[in-house]
Amino acid sequence: MKKTATFYHAGCPVCVEAERQVADALDPQRYDVEIVHLGEHADRIAAAEEAGVKSVPALVIDGAPFHINFGAPMSALKS
């Protein structure tokens, strides 16, 4: 069964680079990768924070949060 990987971002340049190079590099045979733009889908912020996401871009693989470089803190996405 495939594992779930969720890539959270906010459209920032750091996010775009991480999406293009890291999220897109995951093995599609083993991972279902979902890309979520938190600026456009604020309703997904709570779930991201629950998974431990503190900043974007971040990748949650199998429930574990991995922050990739630093684009913006989650607080900047709540307006």
Next chain:
Amino acid sequence: MKKTATFYHAGCPVCVEAERQVADALDPQRYDVEIVHLGEHADRIAAAEEAGVKSVPALVIDGAPFHINFGAPMSALKS
């Protein structure tokens, strides 16, 4: 042709988790993944820094550095 991905770490718990979940998740059809323990191979530190690595664990994909969470600064690996 496959791209090169180099995962730099120092054996720390944060590093091990990132290796198991992120480095191992890359698509082996498209990426040649090399795992480098900088604590054991100090001679690789210069090349990592040249690629922009500031802390471990980090993944350098196609020349671009991606810091994954935070385990230790590069300075801690030079003794």
